[in-house]
Amino acid sequence: MDTNIFFRQATLRICGSLDIDKALFQCLDFLKQHIPADGIYINIFQPKRKAIRFIARADETESTAMDTVVPITDEMCAALESPHRPRIRIINDITEDPTTSRVAGSVFKGRISILLMRLNINGKHLGVVGLYAHGLNRFSSEHGALLKLLHKPFALATAFALRQLNLRKTNTQLSQENQYLREQLSGGSRDGAIIGSRGGLQQVMMRVAQVAGLSNTVLLLGETGVGKEVIANAIHNSSPRATGPFIKVNCGAIPDSLIDSELFGHEKGAFTGASSTKKGVFEQADGGTLFLDEIGELPLSAQVRLLRVLQSRRFVRVGGTESRQVDIRIISATHRSLEDMVSEGSFRQDLWFRLNVFPVTIPPLRKRSQDIPELVSWFISKTSRRLGLAGLPNIPKAEMDRLISYTWPGNVRELENCVERAMILAEHNELKFDWLSPQLHHAPIPVPEEQPAGSDCLTMEEAMRQHIQSVLQKTGGKVHGPNGAARILDINPSTLRSRMKKLGITS
Numbered sequence: 001m002d003t004n005i006f007f008r009q010a011t012l013r014i015c016g017s018l019d020i021d022k023a024l025f026q027c028l029d030f031l032k033q034h035i036p037a038d039g040i041y042i043n044i045f046q047p048k049r050k051a052i053r054f055i056a057r058a059d060e061t062e063s064t065a066m067d068t069v070v071p072i073t074d075e076m077c078a079a080l081e082s083p084h085r086p087r088i089r090i091i092n093d094i095t096e097d098p099t100t101s102r103v104a105g106s107v108f109k110g111r112i113s114i115l116l117m118r119l120n121i122n123g124k125h126l127g128v129v130g131l132y133a134h135g136l137n138r139f140s141s142e143h144g145a146l147l148k149l150l151h152k153p154f155a156l157a158t159a160f161a162l163r164q165l166n167l168r169k170t171n172t173q174l175s176q177e178n179q180y181l182r183e184q185l186s187g188g189s190r191d192g193a194i195i196g197s198r199g200g201l202q203q204v205m206m207r208v209a210q211v212a213g214l215s216n217t218v219l220l221l222g223e224t225g226v227g228k229e230v231i232a233n234a235i236h237n238s239s240p241r242a243t244g245p246f247i248k249v250n251c252g253a254i255p256d257s258l259i260d261s262e263l264f265g266h267e268k269g270a271f272t273g274a275s276s277t278k279k280g281v282f283e284q285a286d287g288g289t290l291f292l293d294e295i296g297e298l299p300l301s302a303q304v305r306l307l308r309v310l311q312s313r314r315f316v317r318v319g320g321t322e323s324r325q326v327d328i329r330i331i332s333a334t335h336r337s338l339e340d341m342v343s344e345g346s347f348r349q350d351l352w353f354r355l356n357v358f359p360v361t362i363p364p365l366r367k368r369s370q371d372i373p374e375l376v377s378w379f380i381s382k383t384s385r386r387l388g389l390a391g392l393p394n395i396p397k398a399e400m401d402r403l404i405s406y407t408w409p410g411n412v413r414e415l416e417n418c419v420e421r422a423m424i425l426a427e428h429n430e431l432k433f434d435w436l437s438p439q440l441h442h443a444p445i446p447v448p449e450e451q452p453a454g455s456d457c458l459t460m461e462e463a464m465r466q467h468i469q470s471v472l473q474k475t476g477g478k479v480h481g482p483n484g485a486a487r488i489l490d491i492n493p494s495t496l497r498s499r500m501k502k503l504g505i506t507s
């Protein structure tokens, strides 16, 4: 046989497909004319993982891309890494070779003979290509010599396939991360559910539909907890900017001295502590939506700069000179009456005019009590999923009536918290809301425990202390983890710990 022709024909097949399993299939079809093989496979040596990973195999009838990992011992790892291991090995009965019987034996059943070629790239052991045949003593040194001719093409094809696999894996990881980050950015009601869109929020949703496709500024008005952020999200998600970022900034939570840097970013060294360049929310939201929550809390000095940017869509980073332009939609929200603030002189009239182009008022929950049953079942299933509870609890009719007749000063957020609390306290799988009575209309958070002597109302701090304590009691003092208090209260465990410390609570 002319070995040049053999090499050329085999190489053409090894390089005949970008999919390594298909290339193996074509190659086997050719090799069978010269070597008595029933199948072929490639596996990769993963010393860090102490494992061998099968990536592809082919037999007479089919080719399969694989991802089968077989763990190996430290001794096996060391033996495989040895530079003295021969390039070609013939194992005419795999039961006699511990490494091969462990590795190949976990993929191929029955007594087989194996002809192995170690694949090296740049002096590093990459893995092996193996030919197998049913029965004992099927391979000879002549077969080994023929296979050895194909070292380079097999090594290159394997290295290429490996790179492709790793890229695919990185790609999947990145797209999962991307999706996760997008969800984080879109915040709030992650699942996009807007309960009441056909009930009490019908008018609001009509306004959303009118405005979503455009790029104009929207002002969301409504009491705290009515769902302004949820609606801002809905506008973003149904707009042509949906694939762009949704950046939320709470104007009331930024210290005055940092407002400019937070909104417009800063250059390195712009002020003490500006150790690196930072993009502000305007830049971060480029191509998407910027949600300015609690806009009424913005100090007058910052209002004037915001107005300038809204007019020109241009800004300069703190400490910078370059004027930057962004393509963003602004949605702002407030629970305050900006009109009253304008008359009091605490909000600029010209900014109010700018923001008030398309106002959308979200009604308080007490004015759309028809949505309460649906909101309650939504929060029950959401909380059950989050807490990993089995089965959904029941709500007696009298308890649902209690929820419907309550006035909900904290709106949907308060209802959500109440449902969660009732689920934690539930006995016999039944939800009760007996701490909600018409007299307690203005209690911010329901507190079932006795109140301190001589006081009808709890301070926020006391209410918080009692709530945290009751959750800790339910979790048996557990703070971290899936059934821990932090998860139930939906806050970071270290934040909870420091709050507990401040409130003098021990777990």
Ligand SMILES: Nc1ncnc2c1ncn2[C@@H]1O[C@H](COP(=O)(O)OP(=O)(O)OP(=O)(O)O)[C@@H](O)[C@H]1O
Pocket (backbone or CB within 6 Å): 188, 189, 193, 194, 195, 196, 201, 222, 223, 224, 225, 226, 227, 228, 229, 230, 231, 293, 335, 378, 412, 413, 416
């Ligand atoms: N229609 C709704 N459907 C489902 N969940 C809702 C709805 N409205 C509000 N929520 C939930 O209620 C909570 C409060 O909503 P959101 O943060 O949007 O209120 P907000 O008006 O922006 O509050 P704040 O004025 O305090 O910023 C969130 O957990 C949100 O997911």
